[in-house]
Amino acid sequence: MVKERLIILDGHSLMNRAFYALPPLTNAEGLHTNALYGFTAMLFKMQEEIKPNYIVCTFDRKAPTFRHEEYKDYKAGRKKMPPELGEQFPVLKELLELMSINIFEIDGFEADDLIGTLSKFAEKKDIEVYIVTGDRDALQLASDNIKVVITKKGMSEKEIYDSNRMVEEFGVTPTQFIDVKGLMGDSSDNIPGVPGIGEKTAYKLIQQYGSVENVLQNIDNISGAKIKNNLIEYREQAIFSKKLATIITNVPIDIDLDSIKSNERYDITALRQMFFRLQFKSLLDKLPQVEISETPTSRTEEALVEYETVDTIEKLNKAAQNIKEELFMYLETENLHIYSKADINRIYINSQGKYYVVDFKKLKEEDEKSLVEVLKPIFEDKTLMKIGHDNKSTFLVFRKYGIKLKGVAFDTKIAAYLIDSSKGEYELTTLIQELLKIDIIGEGEELYVKFITYLPQIKKALEEKVHEFSMEKLFYEVELPLTEVLAFMETEGFKVDKEKLEELGKKFRSEIDKVQEEIYELAGDEFNIGSPKQLGKILFEKLDLPVVKKTKTGYSTNAEVLEELSDKHPIIDKITYYRQLTKLHSTYVEGLKNVIDFDNKIHSSLNQAVTTTGRLSSTEPNLQNIPIKYEMGREIRKIFVSNNENSVILSADYSQIELRVLAHIADDENLIDAFVNHSDIHTKTASEVFRVPIEEVTSLMRSRAKAVNFGIVYGIGDFSLAKDIKVTKKEAKNYIDAYFERYPNVKKYMEDIVRVGEDQSFVTTILNRRRYIPEISSSNKVVKALGIRLAMNTPIQGSAADIIKLAMVNVHKQLTERNLMSTLILQVHDELILNVYKNEINEVQEIVKKEMEQVFNLRVPLEVDINIGDTWYEAK
Template sequence: MIKDRIVIIDGNSLINRAFYALPPLVTKDGKYTNAMYGFLTMLSKIYDEYDPEYIGVAFDLKAPTFRHKEYGDYKLGRKKMPPELAEQMAPLKEILDALNVYRIEAEGFEADDLIGTLSKYCEKKGMESLIVTGDKDALQLASKTTKILITKKGISNLATYDDDAVFQEYEVTPLQFIDLKGLMGDKSDNIPGVPGVGEKTAIKLIKQFSSIEQLIQNTNEIVADKLREKIEAHIDDAVMSKRLATIITNVPVEIELESLRKTEGNYDQIVELFKRYEFNSLINRFAIQTNKATVEKREKITHRITDLDSMIKVKDIIKDAKKVAIKSITEENNMLTDKIICISMATDKDIFFLDLRAIDDHNSVMEAIKDILEADNIEIIGHDIKKEIIHFAPYNINLKNIVFDTMIGEYLIDSAKSTYGIKELTTFYLNETIMDEEELRGKGKQQLKPSNIDSLKIEEYMCQHGNAVLELTKPIMEKIINLDLQKLYYDVELPLTEVLASMEIEGIKVDRKMLEALKIEFGDKIDLLTKDIYALAGVDFNINSPKQLGEVLFEKLELPPIKKTKTGYSTNAEVLEKLIDRHEIIPKILEYRQVTKLKSTYVDGLLSIINPITERIHSSFNQTVTTTGRISSTEPNLQNIPVKLEMGRRLRKVFVAKEGYQFVDADYSQIELRVLAHISEDVNLLDAFEKDQDIHTRTASEIFDVPMDEVTSEMRSGAKAVNFGIVYGISDFGLGGNLNISRAKAKQYIESYLEKYSNVKKYMTSSVEEAKKKGYVLTLMNRRRYLPELHSSNFNIRSFGERIAMNTPIQGSAADIIKIAMVKVYESLKKNNLKAKLILQVHDELIIEAPGDELDIVEKLLKDCMENAIELKAQLKADLSFGDTWYDAK
């Protein structure tokens, strides 16, 4: 009977596989971490799925083994470990030590030998051994109680082999697997084997003779003459290869099983190391300890409110506290009909929990809460405060004195994080583990509605959340001050949360009938294009299948294949564009893709999310997603409504102003180039903007050395591509492709531009040099972006970092400016008591929905707010237009 389970990990194999399976991950100070991250993710999965009583990780050491001494060419020619991987070995071992995961190492022996010795020792003790590796050599160790878990497809999947599974797949026993290696050899270890003998032949021979030794003694029984001659000529190689491939299972090391017992790690050290390497999402998987003092503190201060009298009694206590952290949970995800079911309000001394499911008189309770949340002398803090503004809006409660949002604060501190969840921040700053929403509700099909969750569990979640926000405010605020981000935070980002909440609540009206008509039109167009494509191909096939499309284009129609992938021919847009003149089917396929995307993503997509009450779409505007500071939107992504094609532009016609209102649309003119002129202080750029000249015509005049009135449309297009591409570090190859000109001509364009705009060239050089010294770049408002890519030894990654160093101060400053303008516009509309509402922001464009009698004042107000958002040496300019639809107003 199996007593205990031990997991033995082949450390070198797993970290090597993780390194190549994951894209480069780099910390802010340039340390590579992808291999470590992948390894630890796998370790976490092993803990969860196999729950071993014992665990150890075996590593190779640099000292030569007995195999090197016996065969000088052993592992000769093996590719040297990349420096990006090598630098992760020592930190990984440090982390394993902190986790109390035993490391198995011994000079003169490989990790395989130590794994084999330990697994056989445990086998004799009646234990189950699980060996995790990417090396099939370990299959020779498989038995009834020793299983080999081979990593497949990166690090996410494991194939399990015991002795029966080995025999089923290879038709030999685990011990005979060594004989296979002796005959086949192993290129990765430079084990010679018998030349010309592959896996099929080796299996056939071992099935016939059982072992290499038996084969050698009976070569006369080999029927094939050439094969017999090969075997006889390489007997010594086969014997030596088997010896080299044999894992030693009796290494003379003392095994202390108790040292491999899985125990809790050093909590503080784990957190410190995971912070250092920015493994914030992993902290809660490994650092499972909870701060007991905080738990006790929470138990003492939590007050449950289940009736109106209790709420009235605590109202004055909250008011006296002067500061409250607010958190609410709603029943559904519809901002117009959603009801709040639970609220927590945390102060420095007390946490109050309201379970509205147990209270009959909702309205009276919400009136009491309104008195708190709208008080001038109570400061409100939260995590993702925009959500709270939206939750309380249907109750006509306006959160009046919002002073801090921990999520927004952390985003400003590091805009490259993948998550700003309260749980991750609590672990990172407070070394505590709290419940998150997934733990509260579950996930997928098993996810519970809040109304079905136990009241005590919600209470625990809400109170932990409120207390965490209070505790997090101080360290996050300190970092904001240290990084000189106060102005950006308090003047721009924090007030913007209210602006975005208002935009989400207001939404934008769509014409359902027009969308339905477009659905039919686009569907008919798709059907017509499908028939044309089938006719041109001479066969019906799935146009949406890259595999089938590739076969039609490159095999049946015999078009020249431009690029191949692992799965076949590439049929991406770049490939098809290069073939556009080769066959009339190509333009049809490109158009088919465009129309199907428009229909599925925008027409069908928009129809599915129209609010049935308002007939408006209420998009979510995200403040903490992009590294540049740009606002993004989801459900739907209004930033991506296509405008290059007429069919795409027509989609803007479905966005309509409500009756008696019009859209006032304002778009910044050349904002990024104006920012570039300001930062670089380039005389030519500044002069062009000062004279209000067409910047692309002026640039064309400069780089082609012709008067402005002689600039052709082709020259202007070329100059426009250079203007927009230059601060993205565009190459001559990239520009040539964009303009369909030779690389030499593109290079000439770029060189001519940089010669005429010499300060732009200085800016590009200095921004990269500065970023390399500091490790980050800044916008005009001090928004920072860290650039660890600049220290990469990989040319492509380093070049990407250099392009970002040049572009982020420009694009990020443009993002800052549009946000400042949004705050100014929103506050001005409120101050003037106007009915007009700011409803949409797309890139450098703002849209207000205004009643007819307010158009004049809104026009002046919008233009003034946008053009005076910030003072630049190249004056900001906004172009305004009006219309009943977004299409007309643009």
Template sequence: MLIDGNSIAYRAFFALPLLNNEKGVHTNAIYGFTTMLTKMIDDEKPSHILVAFDAGKTTFRHKTFSEYKGGRQKTPSELSEQFPFIRDLLNAFSIKHYELDQYEADDIIGTLSLQAEKKGYDVVVVSGDKDLTQLSSERTRVEITRKGITDMESYTPEHIMEKYGLTPDQIIDMKGLMGDSSDNIPGVPGVGEKTAIKLLKEFGTLEKLVESIEDVKGAKLKDKLNEYKDQARMSKELATITRVAPVDVSLDDLKRHEPDEEKLRTIYKELSFNSLLEKLGDGNAEEIELKDLEWESVTDITESMLSSQSELYIELFDVNYHTAAILGIGLHNESGTYFIPVEVAQNSARFKDWIEDTNSRKSVYDAKQSIIAFHRLGMELKGIDFDLLIASYVIDASQAADDFSSIAKRHGADAVQPDDAVYGKGAKKKVPEDNVLGEHISRKAAAIAKIKDRCVSELEKNEQDHLFTDLELPLAEVLAEMERKGVLVDVERLREMGDELKTKLAQIEEDIHRIAGEVFNINSPKQLGVILFEKLGLPAVKKTKTGYSTSADVLEKLQPEHEIIDHILLYRQLGKLQSTYIEGLLKVVNKDTNKIHTRYNQVLTQTGRLSSIDPNLQNIPIRLEEGRKIRQAFIPSKKDWVMFAADYSQIELRVLAHISQDEGLTEAFNNDMDIHTKTAMDVFGVEKENVTSGMRRHAKAVNFGIVYGISDYGLSQSLGITRKEAAEFIKRYLESYPKVKEYMDDIIHEAKQNGYVSTLLHRRRYIPEITSRNFNLRGFAERTAMNTPIQGTAADIIKKAMLDMAIRLEKEGIKANMLLQVHDELIFECPREEVEILEKLVPEVMEKAVELSVPLKADFSYGDTWYDAK
């Protein structure tokens, strides 16, 4: 199997939406490439495999025609930054990859396929470029990608004859006549595919055609061929794949070996390829040689076991600590290490008093989980002074917090087994015997003691002790309270919405059938394709092995062509709302209380942003009115109460104004101007009254994109303009706000010097790639350096606001509850008579959370549901 690496990476990049992992690396091309690679290997099971790459812009063909491949747009930086990762993945797969100076991937493939044929191998070539179909033979099959990255068309000599009426060799003659705009091969002007095929069927080869031009029918065509015959010969030469390139790899070098699963697992984790990680499995749980530990399983908790400074660990059998079985408690202090069974803890008034004593200091792993788990046992955990999970995250957020064992090992305590080694995994997961369980839990409590001082010392050294002690640790308690309280859901309203959507879907289905003139299954791409492209005669944009493509991008292109398309797109959107969100929310509602208890992940993102799960509140769609209406189901938990929502206005741009100290941005915010209108005025050089909605839209896109290092390609895609226009827009923006450009240059320099960047509250993000010799990796790192202080500071501000808010609500004796945090928004429930208090209190607290050189601004509203509060 010989794979055209550049072609497949390009195909994957443009076929899949721009994906990012937690580090901000674009991953769509890497993901698509890997998916295609694994599928082809599984399908074909090759004995030998090579991925060929283009070595550079200049090839031997440029000597023949200097404009060869001229006019091609520069590779988007979002794609080029992904190539190093693709090469790393190939190394992990133990797959040879190769490039050759002055030659293209096609030439490497052409040369090796001929060598393989001569040695009696069957060959499969994989590419997105039909030029390679010329290599097709009795022994070589060429697989060309059609739709996306998995739909392939097989080119054999028979298929080429059936499709074009030509032999594989004649594909080169056809290219010589018709040219190829993508490679800037000129061909003969005015000769397209049909004419070229017709001429080749009659004359056989380009050379014979040139010899027999007088026999060509049609004076105009004859004149064209006479005038451009030399250009046609040159074009054929350019289109011919050489099969004698000086490659220095042999077929033996291409033998397929087993992948290095550990390397693959590491890369998949780094790139957040969870589905691929799942397919790979977790590997065999690592067995760690355990050092001796003296521990005791207790049946009665005595006074001597409880100390004013202890390490406390509570073990759960599942990730959802709201519902998971509680397996036991580990306790460690100067008097010893103990395993406390759950029933022993629950039956001990002495233990409960100690747990609830603020003066008895406890060091834990995952404060939020611990608080909720002890609450389920009827105890309110107080006096937490250290959290290993949060400390490890603050010290270095780039080290993914997988489990206790890996975190402990990272900080020097290697005597804790991974949970998989103790419990097993998947269907085989079970609670072990008491002595194995007791020792495992005791070891975790003892490990916290071993690690704590080292972590505290590192936090102090990094000037992160205040971030840890004054923000993240107390915030865990606030989040625990929010999760525990949960938010009430109007289950009947949710079901009503489901019924409304079903009715609406049925009506749209009826409309589609009426417009189509017949009843068919709208969810069947095959049936839909026949209706659209055969019955209604719409132009087919893409075809698949099973028929016509009816993907969203295809339908969007067809919108101006026929009224049915709008109906189909709406039908699909509403169908997703119904299945993913209405039914999805109903699944996670607590049946006893009708509440949803989302779980906030405090240690996931590298920017410090909170994320949530079961449900993911950040993803509730709000662009479509039907999606926004889902918020109607989130209601106050008491009668005569209302939902009160407040969100920061343009917080990241305000942070940028503060960090950069740009006069233009600062002036706009200090004078309470609409920042997007102000940007449009500055960039387009017009007065306020002359700013059009289109100008403001462009300004808004660049305002939010510029600090993320948005490229001309990225901006052109989001605005639907050319890359040239996008590049000019970015240039004018940076000229209008020179201190923003200065900030970008300074922060990159700082990152190169320190190896990390920081937020205003000293949250760090390490960026080792900033000094990479690889241009693309360095480019990604520079964008990360620009963005992190802004996004991370915004995350710190809203966290500080939540903490301040919880303190003020308690201090003022207000009944209102803080329920949810979504993006830059805080959602409360409160008695109707407290609305007036919250209207003053909430903006005041949010706007004073952190002092910037421009004012923070919080907008608020309230209503009977979350929907009404927007």
């Protein structure tokens, strides 16, 4: 017979573990939610794995316990709970209540004592117990029937201990674990123990003598004068420490098994509403779907509207006559990540209160030509306003059928992204839940019809936010038209020379083999360079290099460790190079072979709603991230070629755009002057910082000044700068101080923007792109420092993103309006890449230079470097 099971959750311990394991998260209300998310995700996982019959959660109370009364310094000096964590506990208790999980807490006793009492009570009832905690104190409760689940590595891993596992791993029984604590003490609880006895000695003594009392009775037999003297002097303290460390198992509480029974009687509707409020999208999927009842924060989902399924050309013609003035649309697509296979399944339309489901796939089978002929006038009509979700995909798939989408008035996905760029996903289901407070349910056709039903309300809500945040120019002139530009670029793709790719593969393999042999020679041995364990033995045992960092499995050989060792042995640079080569080979030589489409082109996806800074990202494959530190990395660009012998690749790269943006935002006279007079900014900075005439600036000075210039943009500190340019921390501080002395308004900007970030929890770019920075309010110094750097950098990097996006829109518009064959094909941060036909070179160069340099009126000139070649490599 299978035993019943009880899960006991250690509330404070698990919340604390989750808080420090996960990055800062906040919901729309500004409530911190990372601990709540980690706790809830862990709970679901435990429920799934253990399938308990009962669940309870225990908490500490603020009132002093009997331990505090007996020992006033108990837990003294413990760090105060951060307010970002403290505010999450009342919400957790709400969540537990909604899930019908009983809470146990009582004045005078710790959660550990409640856990002990509950677990022993259940054990007597022959119920299998699982104590889930991050606190190893609970190990003393382990038995054959009581399992202690210790969460590790944040919340993602766990270790389960019973009495046998305790003996195997520690050499002591669970009850003897208390004796170990009595001898060694516990700094986290401020339990004193015996001075001079650490963990190793404590375990050894208890393994030998069995208990604190037996140790004290056998002091004469113990070796080591210091330990003997301390045991004699602190014998009472050892016994008292054991008492403090002992978990009470008979707290006077009433336990009713029926009341703690795990069941699904809890209010799913209310719980789903709570998850919406907390923005726990991924956890929502773990809850049953239900209709939402009327509440102050939500409303009943409206009945599904009547709609017509359009599955014949005749029906399509009739429907077309009723589509007027405004069209809300949603496309059900497939294989968007593979250009040649990207297609439409159905088109959902809401126009003038009439709803249609156009079965595109079926109509295509009936008569593709007639299908396109009917759709073309609708979707190419500039006067018919189109509102959609993810219009880039619509532009892309329509273009395959020769339909040029026009009259696009709104994109709910892009608007939602601008309102809060930190969310990561902007599905319509989520927007309906968050903006309309409706728990939308259903799947397939029924769900998509609901999308177009609610799309007008979503549009209105987002439109109001765009206006409230003064984002009209950013949305309507930059991001909305950019959806068409990106779709155009994706369909154009970047041609690849397959023969060159094969040649490059051979070259890489040859270089990898050569570097491998050089490493073996320097090591005096052959080994698996890709194995951290084997590499660690070579570096730290055979070559006797200083150990920088250790992990549980041995020596760390990560990039940071290698960087620190770079001047200690020539093998280090070879290993770093080897790693780069093998990564480049697998990702960009072998990897690219798998994504070349039927037209010998790579159609990378350019993602507009991913980054928090406003920059575009490239995926499947990522063409923005080809490392060019080594020549072999740059060689990869040789395989990217122009479309044919009549065209070339043109690269247009903004010169130091982020520093120019900094000069503009900070309104710093000296920095502006440098750009207005077309000075070499790094040489000028070196002259200012090192206080030497420009003609006396050395290459080393310029290099260090360059690091300072770009470091300032990213809020660099003296420690990081010292590490980057290999000088002392004091020298680095002097450089930064000298920089701010020469550019005082830059310093003022940095200080002001941090205050702005702290006051409003977000910062903005020159076009009012907004980035929320909850990290800046953290009580954790490391997290807060990150928030400060983000506040300093975001307006600069984000404004640069605004500028190049607007330039892309303008360049594409000019190329299209002039009916030129030349096209934009890729954007890599500050660089635009075009395939240009030779007979259009002069005209395209003129367009690109003008539109990029005159796109925005800054206090300093924008400058663009243009290069041309048959390959991307030659054009860079």
